[in-house]
Amino acid sequence: MKARVHVMLKNGVLDPQGEAVRHALGALGFEGVNGVRQGKVIELDLDDGATEADVTAMCEKLLANTVIESYSVEMS
Amino acid sequence: MRAAVVVFPGSNCDRDLAVAFKAAGAEVEMVWHKDSALPQGIDIVGIPGGFSYGDYLRCGAIAAQSPIVKSVREHADRGGYVMGICNGFQVLTETGMLPGALLRNAGLKYICKTVGLKVETSNSDFTNGYNAGDVIDIPIAHHDGNYFADSETIARLQGEDRVAFTYTDNPNGAIADIAGILSDNRRVLGMMPHPERAADAGHGGTDGQALFRALAGALTTA
Numbered sequence: 622m623k624a625r626v627h628v629m630l631k632n633g634v635l636d637p638q639g640e641a642v643r644h645a646l647g648a649l650g651f652e653g654v655n656g657v658r659q660g661k662v663i664e665l666d667l668d669d670g671a672t673e674a675d676v677t678a679m680c681e682k683l684l685a686n687t688v689i690e691s692y693s694v695e696m697s
Numbered sequence: 698m699r700a701a702v703v704v705f706p707g708s709n710c711d712r713d714l715a716v717a718f719k720a721a722g723a724e725v726e727m728v729w730h731k732d733s734a735l736p737q738g739i740d741i742v743g744i745p746g747g748f749s750y751g752d753y754l755r756c757g758a759i760a761a762q763s764p765i766v767k768s769v770r771e772h773a774d775r776g777g778y779v780m781g782i783c784n785g786f787q788v789l790t791e792t793g794m795l796p797g798a799l800l801r802n803a804g805l806k807y808i809c810k811t812v813g814l815k816v817e818t819s820n821s822d823f824t825n826g827y828n829a830g831d832v833i834d835i836p837i838a839h840h841d842g843n844y845f846a847d848s849e850t851i852a853r854l855q856g857e858d859r860v861a862f863t864y865t866d867n868p869n870g871a872i873a874d875i876a877g878i879l880s881d882n883r884r885v886l887g888m889m890p891h892p893e894r895a896a897d898a899g900h901g902g903t904d905g906q907a908l909f910r911a912l913a914g915a916l917t918t919a
Contacts, residue, residue, distance in 0.1 A: 630800075634845060635870070637805050683762060686755055686791065688798040689845055 622667050624676045625695045628685045629660035660690075672696075698723040698916035702743045703769065703785075705730045705760050710746035710782065710893060717893035718743065721909035722917070733764040740916040741778035742769050744785030746838070746891060756799060756841045757787030766792060778916065779885045780823065783839055786877070786887035795878055795887045796854070797846030799839075803870025807840040811902065813865035814876055814890055818858045821883045822915035826907030832865055833904035835890040842889040844871035844878075854878055862888055 630636045636658050643657040663684055665676065676694045685692040700718040704711045704727050715725045718741075726736050730749075735742065749760035760766060766788065773779050773794055781789040789795040802808060811834050816827040827833065846854070851873055854860050862877040869889075877888025892905030 634800065635803065635843075637801055637803050637843075637870070641805055683754070683758065686758065686798055688790070688796075689800060 622669055622671060623697050624665040624667055624671070624673075625697070626663040626665065626676065626680060626684055626692055627660060627695075628663065628680075628690050628692045629658060630689060631691050634689050698741065698913045699736075699739050700725045700741045700743055701728045701735050701739045702726075702745060703728050703730060703765055704745075705747065705749035705763065707749045707751055708745050708747035708784070710784075710891065713891075713893045714743045714745045714782065717896040717905070717909050720896060721906070721913040723909075723913060728765055730760065730763045730765050733768060735765070735768045735772055739772065739777070741780060741912060742772055744769070744779065744781040744788050745893075746783030746785060749784055749788065752841075755787075755791065757784060757789075757791040760784075760788045761791035770794060773880070773885050776882065776884060778822070778912070780912075781885075781887040782891055782893065783837075783842075783889055786889055787841065789885065789887045794885055795880060796850045797844055797878070799841050799889070800843040800845050800870075801841050802839070802843050802868075807838075808842070808868050809836070809838040810868075811836045811895075812868055812890065814862045815865055817860045817863055818879075820858060821861065821879050821886065822912055823879070823886045823908055824861055824911065825915075826911035833907075834895065834902050835892055835905055836894045836902075837868060837890045838894075839869070839889055842869045842871065844873075844875045844889070846872065851875075857881065859883070861886055862890065 639657040863874040895905035
């Protein structure tokens with residue numbers, strides 16, 4: 622089974638890369654982009670029977686730094 | 698003073714740090730990241746700058762899970778001294794041994810230059826060779842040195858006199874200009890600037906020497 626983890630900087634933590642992307646979109650003529658936040662997606666290929674709780678533990682211990690990042694888990 | 702310097706794949710300031718410790722009179726042992734124990738009788742562990750594990754996932758995140766860092770944490774829990782410089786500071790925040798995190802520089806650029814640092818406290822064995830308020834010139838070289846912590850943590854660090862150094866002209870967006878912080882027992886220091894790169898006349902500056910000499914003074918008599 623697979624899990625997909627989305628890791629994003631928390632709201633309130635400045636995302637200078639997202640800001641740079643927003644400026645670049647504006648420079649290309651894309652109007653109306655009010656904010657860009659950039660994160661990452663981590664795909665895990667897991668043994669059958671793995672639970673969302675297992676993946677959450679992985680996020681807490683390693684995949685996300687919860688001081689600055691939030692995460693969400695999708696199991697499929 | 699007996700010092701251990703941890704070497705990760707991708708460390709590149711490990712030998713500079715060892716030279717600075719030796720110049721202050723320390724015996725130095727290099728310790729590989731896969732070692733599970735520190736040598737006996739180590740007073741201070743140095744976690745050097747560089748790009749441990751290629752900065753994969755997050756700067757310092759993989760190093761923080763390495764076998765040797767478990768021993769470093771136990772050393773700190775026993776009241777041992779630890780100094781993390783640059784990537785070493787990132788490793789210490791990733792382990793939770795120091796609060797906060799280091800974000801990408803606000804200007805997005807890698808910055809390599811000498812900056813002014815204000816010594817915020819002389820009340821630690823790292824900083825008592827300076828006077829509080831001194832301004833020293835120390836090089837920085839980082840892409841992710843933008844210190845972040847929530848406002849409660851910042852207030853606690855400031856209230857407990859645990860901000861060791863601030864930038865006189867903030868180069869990276871760090872909150873409250875913070876360049877280096879101390880643990881609550883004042884024996885773990887994390888800082889983005891590189892005192893080991895200002896520790897010999899050949900470096901073009903020697904403002905970092907006082908840090909290593911202060912440590913040697915404190916740990917020789919211990």
